[in-house]
Amino acid sequence: MAKVLIAYSTTDGHTRTICDRLKGIVEAQDHAVDVAWLTEQPDIDLTVFDKVVVGASIRYGKHQPQVFDFIRKNQTQLDSKPNAFFSVNVVARKPEKNTPDTNPYLQKFLQKIDWQPQNLAVFAGRLDYPTYSYFDRQMIRLIMWMTKGPTAPDTVVEFTDWNKVDEFGRTIAAM
Ligand SMILES: Cc1cc2nc3c(=O)[nH]c(=O)nc-3n(C[C@H](O)[C@H](O)[C@H](O)COP(=O)(O)O)c2cc1C
Numbered sequence: 001m002a003k004v005l006i007a008y009s010t011t012d013g014h015t016r017t018i019c020d021r022l023k024g025i026v027e028a029q030d031h032a033v034d035v036a037w038l039t040e041q042p043d044i045d046l047t048v049f050d051k052v053v054v055g056a057s058i059r060y061g062k063h064q065p066q067v068f069d070f071i072r073k074n075q076t077q078l079d080s081k082p083n084a085f086f087s088v089n090v091v092a093r094k095p096e097k098n099t100p101d102t103n104p105y106l107q108k109f110l111q112k113i114d115w116q117p118q119n120l121a122v123f124a125g126r127l128d129y130p131t132y133s134y135f136d137r138q139m140i141r142l143i144m145w146m147t148k149g150p151t152a153p154d155t156v157v158e159f160t161d162w163n164k165v166d167e168f169g170r171t172i173a174a175m
Contacts, residue, residue: 025169058089124159
């Protein structure tokens with residue numbers, strides 16, 4: 001039995017939902033999983049874990065700075081264990097942008113860090129217009145209009161392919 005850490009950043013909570021799903025899959029393979037929100041636990045000690053997974057969502061084209069801080073601070077520990085990274089964004093709803101090789105945010109992310117994650121995934125996220133501030137709602141509707149996505153102001157849509165999440169969970173369990 002391995003002790004697995006899934007550390008994540010989120011703004012609206014969907015990345016946490018994905019982490020919880022991964023936790024269920026990995027625990028079903030008889031491993032122990034801790035899920036840690038980097039906002040609450042930026043200094044979590046990696047030495048006690050056998051495998052580490054980092055997950056982060058995109059907002060206005062960027063992964064949160066706390067993810068970069070965490071990776072920089074823990075690069076040696078990350079490199080010393082089986083590890084993985086996943087990104088959550090709505091561009092990944094498009095079939096031509098939904099793999100680690102074709103998702104522009106994941107590619108940009110890899111260029112910005114020295115860590116080379118051994119396993120990668122990208123998941124399409126969720127939109128919940130009614131819960132956003134007026135400014136955020138207008139901005140994301142504009143982005144959706146430009147990229148041919150849903151623009152109705154009452155849109156709540158989950159693009160996430162949960163089978164793909166489950167498959168990544170099995171990869172984590174086996175890595
Ligand atoms: C204000 C705002 C800006 C966003 N900007 C982008 C973006 O630039 N590119 C993208 O692919 N997704 C963008 N998204 C979509 C988020 O990545 C998606 O909603 C994701 O599920 C959020 O994950 P979280 O709930 O863990 O923060 C944006 C969402 C919001 C609300």
